[in-house]
Amino acid sequence: MDIKKAIKEMTLEEKASLCSGRDFWHTKAVKSRKIPEFEVSDGPHGLRRQTLKEDHTGSSESIKAVCFPAACATASSFDRNLLNKLGKALGIQCQSEGVGTILGPAVNIKRSPLCGRNFEYFSEDPLVASELSSALIKGVQSKNVGTSIKHFLANNQETRRLTMDEIIDERALREIYLASFEGAVKNAKPWTVMCSYNKVNGVHMSENRRFLTGVLRDEWGFDGVVISDWGAVNDRVAGLIAGLDLEMPGSYGINDREIVAAVRDGRISEAVLNRTVERILKLIDRFESHRSKQTKWDKDADHELAGKIEEESAVLLKNDGILPLDKNDAIAVIGKYAKTPRFQGGGSSHINSSRVTSFWDAAKGKGHEFYFAPGFDDKKDEIDRILITKAVSAAKKSDVALIFAGLPDSYESEGYDRSHMRLPECQNVLIEEVLKIQPNVVVVLTNGAPVEMPWKEDVRGIFEMYLGGQNVGSAEYNLLFGKVNPCGKLAETFPLKMEDNPSFLNFPGANDSVHYKEGIFVGYRYYDKKKMEVNFPFGHGLSYTTYKYSNLKVSKRKLKAGESLEVSVDVSNIGRMAGKEIVELYVAPRSSTVSRPVRELKGFEKVNLRAGETKTVSFVLDKRSFAWYDPSLKDWYVEPGDYDIEAAASSRDIRLTKKINIDAPKVFRKRFDENSTFSDFMGDERLEALIKPVFDSYRHVNDKTVTERSEAISQEMVDATFGPTPLRAVLGFGDGTIDHEKLKEITDKANELFGYSSAVCPNTEQ
Ligand code: BGC
Numbered sequence: 001m002d003i004k005k006a007i008k009e010m011t012l013e014e015k016a017s018l019c020s021g022r023d024f025w026h027t028k029a030v031k032s033r034k035i036p037e038f039e040v041s042d043g044p045h046g047l048r049r050q051t052l053k054e055d056h057t058g059s060s061e062s063i064k065a066v067c068f069p070a071a072c073a074t075a076s077s078f079d080r081n082l083l084n085k086l087g088k089a090l091g092i093q094c095q096s097e098g099v100g101t102i103l104g105p106a107v108n109i110k111r112s113p114l115c116g117r118n119f120e121y122f123s124e125d126p127l128v129a130s131e132l133s134s135a136l137i138k139g140v141q142s143k144n145v146g147t148s149i150k151h152f153l154a155n156n157q158e159t160r161r162l163t164m165d166e167i168i169d170e171r172a173l174r175e176i177y178l179a180s181f182e183g184a185v186k187n188a189k190p191w192t193v194m195c196s197y198n199k200v201n202g203v204h205m206s207e208n209r210r211f212l213t214g215v216l217r218d219e220w221g222f223d224g225v226v227i228s229d230w231g232a233v234n235d236r237v238a239g240l241i242a243g244l245d246l247e248m249p250g251s252y253g254i255n256d257r258e259i260v261a262a263v264r265d266g267r268i269s270e271a272v273l274n275r276t277v278e279r280i281l282k283l284i285d286r287f288e289s290h291r292s293k294q295t296k297w298d299k300d301a302d303h304e305l306a307g308k309i310e311e312e313s314a315v316l317l318k319n320d321g322i323l324p325l326d327k328n329d330a331i332a333v334i335g336k337y338a339k340t341p342r343f344q345g346g347g348s349s350h351i352n353s354s355r356v357t358s359f360w361d362a363a364k365g366k367g368h369e370f371y372f373a374p375g376f377d378d379k380k381d382e383i384d385r386i387l388i389t390k391a392v393s394a395a396k397k398s399d400v401a402l403i404f405a406g407l408p409d410s411y412e413s414e415g416y417d418r419s420h421m422r423l424p425e426c427q428n429v430l431i432e433e434v435l436k437i438q439p440n441v442v443v444v445l446t447n448g449a450p451v452e453m454p455w456k457e458d459v460r461g462i463f464e465m466y467l468g469g470q471n472v473g474s475a476e477y478n479l480l481f482g483k484v485n486p487c488g489k490l491a492e493t494f495p496l497k498m499e500d501n502p503s504f505l506n507f508p509g510a511n512d513s514v515h516y517k518e519g520i521f522v523g524y525r526y527y528d529k530k531k532m533e534v535n536f537p538f539g540h541g542l543s544y545t546t547y548k549y550s551n552l553k554v555s556k557r558k559l560k561a562g563e564s565l566e567v568s569v570d571v572s573n574i575g576r577m578a579g580k581e582i583v584e585l586y587v588a589p590r591s592s593t594v595s596r597p598v599r600e601l602k603g604f605e606k607v608n609l610r611a612g613e614t615k616t617v618s619f620v621l622d623k624r625s626f627a628w629y630d631p632s633l634k635d636w637y638v639e640p641g642d643y644d645i646e647a648a649a650s651s652r653d654i655r656l657t658k659k660i661n662i663d664a665p666k667v668f669r670k671r672f673d674e675n676s677t678f679s680d681f682m683g684d685e686r687l688e689a690l691i692k693p694v695f696d697s698y699r700h701v702n703d704k705t706v707t708e709r710s711e712a713i714s715q716e717m718v719d720a721t722f723g724p725t726p727l728r729a730v731l732g733f734g735d736g737t738i739d740h741e742k743l744k745e746i747t748d749k750a751n752e753l754f755g756y757s758s759a760v761c762p763n764t765e766q
Contacts (some may be wrong), residue, residue, distance in 0.1 A: 001285045005462065006033050007274050015277045016259040021250035023052060024230070027280065038226075038284045039250070040148070044104020044120060045070045045469070046351035048091045049456075061066040061466075066079045066302040066470060067344050067351035071105060071132075072448045073466035075122035075491035076541070077313040078582040079606045080135040081173035087139020087147075087300050088308060094145040095295040100287035101192055103144035103348075105133040107180040108155050108196075110449070110492050111522055112441045112503040114418040116158040119345040119448020119467050123491035124523030124538065126176055127601050137188035144290035146191030146283065149184055151229055153177060153211055155196035158417050159508035162231070165199040169517045173200075174629035174636075175520045178215065185220045191283055192225045195244060196480070197232045204234040212243035225529075230348075231735030237262040245276045272722045275465060276407065299354045302413045307471030314479055315464040316486035316542040317494075322440060322460040324544060325400060332394035333360065334434065335404030335444075336374040342406050342446045347414025353470040356757070359404065359444075362477035363426070371398055381424040381706025383421070402480070403431055405411035406446035412467075417508055421498040423451050429453045444476060450494040453535060464490070482544060487580035487606070489541030493523050496535050500518065502526035510734050524651045525597035536688070539584050539650035545575030549583075549655035552647050559640035561664035563620040569647040569656060586651070587625050588644040590659075596628055601655075621645070626662060632669040640664040672750040674743050679723035686753055687740065690746050694727055697734035711732045 007015070014030050015166035022028040022037060041324045042048040068086055079082070088206040094102055106120045107129040113123075122129040137147045154166040154177050168177060172436055184190065193216060195205045205211065209613035213504050216222045223244045233239055239261075247255055262268045269367075316323065325331065339360045344351060363370065371394035375387055395401040405427045411418055422428070435441055435458050442461035445451065445466065456462070463479065464485075465472055466698040478484040495501050502518035509515070521529055525540035548571070571581055585603035589596055603619040626643060627636035647656045668682050678695070681687040727747070730738045 001281060001288070003278055003281045003285065003534065006035065006281060007277055009033060010277070011272070012260050012263060013256070015273055016256040016263075016282050017253075018277055019245065019259060019273075019607075020247035020256055026231065027246065035284065036288060038100045038287065039477065040101045040103055041094070041097070041099040041100060041658075042104070042348045043102045043148070044106055045074075045351060045489070046349075047090065047097060047099065048349065048351055058725070062352045063590070064299070064354045064454045065098070065351050066299055066306055066354045068302075068306045069313055069469035069472070070344060070349070070448060070467040070480050071122045073237055073310060073313040073468050074465065075128055075132055075313075076315050076488035077309070077606070078132075078489060078491070078604050079127070079312055080131060082309055082312055083132045083135035083521045084111045084139040085305065087136040089139075089305055090146045091140040091143025092295055093297050093302070095143055095292050096297040098291075098293075099145065100284070101147045101148055102140060103145065103194065104150065105136050106150050107133045107184060108151060109176055109180055109522060111516070112417075113421050113450045113492075113495070113498065113500060114507065115156055115449070116412060116417045117155075117345070117347070117414050119412055119673040120349055120414075122180075124493065125491065125601050126179035128491045128604070129180035130187075130605075134184045134188035134547060137184060141188070141191065144287065144292070144485070146287065147193040148227055149181060149190045150194035151196035152181055152193050152198050153208075154197055154218070155198055156231075157508045157514070158415055160512060161306075163199075163512050164509065165202060165513040167201060167513055169516070169519055170631040172516055172519045172522075173628050176522050178430070180325050181731050182220060185216065185222050189222075191222060191286065192227050193222060194227050194229050195232060196609075198227050205234070206232045206244050206762055207235055207238035207241035207242045209220040217243060220312070223279075225279045237267055240272060240276060241268055244280050258587075285759055295675075298460070298702075300655055303355060303357070303471050306393045306469040307474040310468040310472055310475035311478055311484045313466065313488045313542075314468065314486060315466075315488040316393045316492055317462040317464050317490075317513045317536050317540070318456070318459070319461045319542050322442060323480065324401070325402075325442070325480050327481060329399040330371070331371040332391070332398035332438070333370050333372045333404070334375045334391045334394060334399040334401055334430070335647070336376065336378060337404035337406050337446055338372065338402070339442075340715065341372075341404075341472050342378075342467065343469055344410065344467050345414070345448050346409055349414070355470060356472045356473075358473040359476040360473065362473040372722045375403070376424070376426045378424065378762060383429050388430055391430060392433055392437055398438070400440040400442065401434050401438045402442050402444065403434060404444045404446070405431065405532045407448065407451065411453075412692055418449070421450060421495075423447075423453050430452055431459070432535075435459065442480070444480070444744045446472065447541060451490065452495075452497055456535060482577075485544045485577050485579040486541070487582070489539050489582045489584075490536055491538070493527055493534050495537045496529070496533060496537040498533060500527070500534070521597065524638040525600065526716070528598040528651065537649065537650050537652040539582075540652070541582070541650070543575075543579050543581070545573055545577045545578075545579040546650065547581045547609070547695045548572045548574045549647050549649070551616075552645070552656035552658050554645055554660055556660070558661045558663065561626075562623045564623070566618065567621060567647075568616050570614050570616050570620045571607055571609065572612055572614040576610075576611050578691070580608050581649075582607050584648045584650065585619050585621075586646040586648055586654070587621065588642065588646055589626075590642040591638070592639055592641070593627060599644075600653065601651070630667075630669070633667065637667060638662060638664050643677045666752050672747040672754075674728040674740070674747065675726045676747065676750075677724050677726055681750070684724070684754070687750055690749055691727070692729050693742070694734070694746065695737050697736075698722070698730050
């Protein structure tokens with residue numbers, strides 16, 4: 001397509017018409033210029049392609065497709081290759097259906113376990129979210145199909161998501177909420193970004209120039225199309241100026257006419273419209289020029305792949321040795337989810353599954369002695385004594401009770417948040433009743449986000465399957481009977497109770513605004529800082545084998561701020577079963593001038609080990625691995641000092657530690673003046689020389705104080721009060737030799753040497 005020519009030839013109306021959808025899933029064709037329509041489809045863990053033009057609610061059926069495990073599950077795989085494979089499968093499905101862009105992945109941070117859409121999101125940690133979504137994006141786009149990373153920015157709750165103002169401080173934005181998008185946008189270059197419904201710090205994201213253009217395009221180099229979330233447009237003209245390209249689903253031409261009027265009356269220049277049209281045409285061209293209409297989609301192969309992905313994602317939370325199960329045991333299979341599993345969440349990601357394999361289906365014909373009892377009805381949370389009695393009697397005649405529990409459909413969906421973190425009471429009562437007569441209880445959970453577990457100490461095993469896709473049953477069977485070794489780890493913390501969560505006092509907000517008062521202390525960053533007990537920590541996951549960590553090495557013990565550090569560690573499988581270990585690498589600053597998390601995840605690798613095998617796992621830590629975002633510098637800042645490099649099996653299972661030291665130049669955050677303190681001048685020889693006269697004038701008096709009252713006041717005490725004292729204090733407390741003029745002379749010279757702008761430089765490169 002000759003895009004420049006097309007733009008030149010199109011009428012104003014034609015150009016404006018390209019900026020919004022014809023219906024829910026297509027842009028408008030411009031027949032006179034041979035510009036075809038372009039189709040998008042949900043996403044993110046399967047294809048929800050709807051052939052009816054209007055449906056958005058899930059009320060009319062989408063085509064039959066394969067429902068893969070949701071992001072809550074795949075995040076726990078910590079496996080980039082696996083996510084890439086999933087992406088490729090989605091890309092092939094899109095090609096064969098003529099879908100130009102799949103609406104996902106969704107990388108919002110799990111601020112609260114209650115967010116109704118957490119099942120679609122990856123993690124409470126931005127590195128996990130951005131790394132895994134990058135792998136997925138690369139997989140999809142390798143098939144010449146676009147992705148739409150969403151929901152930019154801070155759609156971390158569903159309550160009043162269209163009108164909520166998310167009030168977030170700059171450090172939290174940079175270190176947590178933007179960071180989950182940043183890595184993926186920079187590394188994987190998604191074709192499109194979907195802006196969220198909500199406001200951030202007072203401005204609707206659909207017209208938020210600071211983020212849509214300033215951060216996304218100018219800072220991160222994004223060159224694709226920004227699409228509105230469905231119905232997120234507030235002011236179309238402001239949106240266009242801010243960098244929002246495509247309005248979805250469209251507004252029956254109303255906003256297209258607004259754009260035309262705005263160009264005509266000079267509110268926007270035609271160049272702004274042309275810029276957007278060019279981006280949209282490039283997107284269409286990207287897909288059309290690599291369209292492979294012959295692509296075949298093998299639903300059965302993808303069904304198998306869905307099962308494999310779930311096997312690599314499920315997390316064995318607890319095992320006192322009861323697992324894997326013995327094939328010869330009589331087993332009470334309790335819970336309706338054993339036969340009719342819950343494997344996906346509600347809302348726009350809901351897939352019309354091609355087929356479903358339950359645990360029961362997977363176990364069929366394999367010669368087990370099973371006694372089934374549904375145990376509860378998940379349509380309502382009512383304790384059904386008859387169902388419980390039947391479950392108890394099944395448990396009584398068995399060696400083991402396997403209870404398939406989880407959150408019902410109505411608990412987790414797009415559009416609303418959960419009101420508490422508990423399982424339905426009828427399921428908790430069922431588990432307690434079975435425990436009364438059967439000590440060998442294993443709970444298998446299907447849910448998209450953490451739940452409280454009042455029975456945790458009493459059961460012998462817990463598997464977290466998350467929402468495991470349409471072939472969850474095969475994975476459950478293979479994992480429970482040890483045909484496959486569990487290897488997932490939690491990408492989020494399971495707190496003991498909801499009240500422990502850092503967002504608890506400020507979720508979901510009131511009066512259409514919510515303050516993220518916990519700042520950067522999200523998930524483990526908070527629980528670790530507060531030394532709180534949790535149910536299961538971030539990064540936790542068990543295996544049927546045992547891994548030993550040894551030989552942690554760093555490429556240097558001393559480095560300069562901005563330099564990279566190579567780290568390696570040996571991991572051995574010292575058990576009897578092959579398995580995969582996720583090695584986590586944390587950076588823990590020993591001190592800081594600001595409040596920082598105890599440790600933060602800065603690398604992870606999944607490594608496949610035969611029994612008895614050892615492999616070396618390597619990482620590179622770059623400048624960002626050590627930095628915090630300093631709003632006064634408007635930049636990432638690496639502070640001098642000691643840092644621990646930790647190789648870990650979970651955030652609370654640190655296996656090996658090496659201390660390194662970083663040397664960094666002193667950074668000046670503001671210009672020097674009479675209110676600069678003595679400590680602002682310390683640490684650099686030239687500055688210390690400059691204030692020597694002030695120091696002398698002041699010290700003269702203070703030395704006397706120390707000598708005269710040596711018992712009561714130590715030199716350390718004087719230094720501690722002296723350091724934060726502004727220079728101007730010398731006028732009154734010095735010996736009278738320093739006046740305003742002298743102070744100005746000194747601070748002018750200091751500014752010449754180290755003025756704010758020049759001092760920032762060492763920390764500006766990324
Ligand atoms: C959701 C998006 C989804 C879109 C299209 C919106 O309500 O927030 O995630 O992609 O609808 O279905």
